[in-house]
Amino acid sequence: ALAPPSPQQGRRGRVSIVAPRAETVNPSIRKEEAKVVDTVQVAELTKPLTAYCRCWRSGTFPLCDGSHVKHNKATGDNVGPLLLKNK
Amino acid sequence: ALAPPSPQQGRRGRVSIVAPRAETVNPSIRKEEAKVVDTVQVAELTKPLTAYCRCWRSGTFPLCDGSHVKHNKATGDNVGPLLLKNK
Numbered sequence: 114a115l116a117p118p119s120p121q122q123g124r125r126g127r128v129s130i131v132a133p134r135a136e137t138v139n140p141s142i143r144k145e146e147a148k149v150v151d152t153v154q155v156a157e158l159t160k161p162l163t164a165y166c167r168c169w170r171s172g173t174f175p176l177c178d179g180s181h182v183k184h185n186k187a188t189g190d191n192v193g194p195l196l197l198k199n200k
Numbered sequence: 201a202l203a204p205p206s207p208q209q210g211r212r213g214r215v216s217i218v219a220p221r222a223e224t225v226n227p228s229i230r231k232e233e234a235k236v237v238d239t240v241q242v243a244e245l246t247k248p249l250t251a252y253c254r255c256w257r258s259g260t261f262p263l264c265d266g267s268h269v270k271h272n273k274a275t276g277d278n279v280g281p282l283l284l285k286n287k
């Protein structure tokens with residue numbers, strides 16, 4: 114039997130371009146969790162400045178490791194971290 | 201003169217399905233800025249708990265207004281805020 118038409122394939126074999134689906138922000142971080150929430154005890158911050166990731170591409174999430182730069186270049190996006198200042 | 205072919209349109213008018221482009225995380229917040237970075241002076245936090253947005257859908261960005269819930273439902277994503285605890 115033939116497979117059912119894919120979303121991009123009409124009944125007569127004509128191809129239509131479909132709008133992209135709504136996209137996830139987080140491709141890979143802690144996908145086993147229903148919602149990724151992190152808590153910072155601000156009294157425990159030791160450095161004068163700590164950067165927290167908001168691009169969901171950091172290898173040290175929830176901290177920022179600079180990966181937003183590559184993401185912004187690749188996509189034209191403009192995201193950056195939240196900086197916590199301790200002084 | 202004809203416009204140059206769009207990425208989805210080949211030279212002979214054949215249509216090919218292209219993989220979705222890498223997607224931006226931030227659809228609309230402060231797009232006039234090259235990089236959206238926010239700074240929190242932790243000594244100035246007045247409430248015991250403050251939630252900062254990491255989904256880029258908040259109407260009160262950089263604060264979280266709960267919009268991540270709608271985003272997660274619509275896309276199957278699992279993003280949530282960064283919580284700053286002041287006690």
Ligand code: FES
Nearest residue numbers: 166167168177180
């Ligand atoms: S690595 Fe994600 S904001 Fe910097």
Ligand code: FES
Nearest residue numbers: 253254255264267
């Ligand atoms: S509204 Fe964006 S994380 Fe809550």
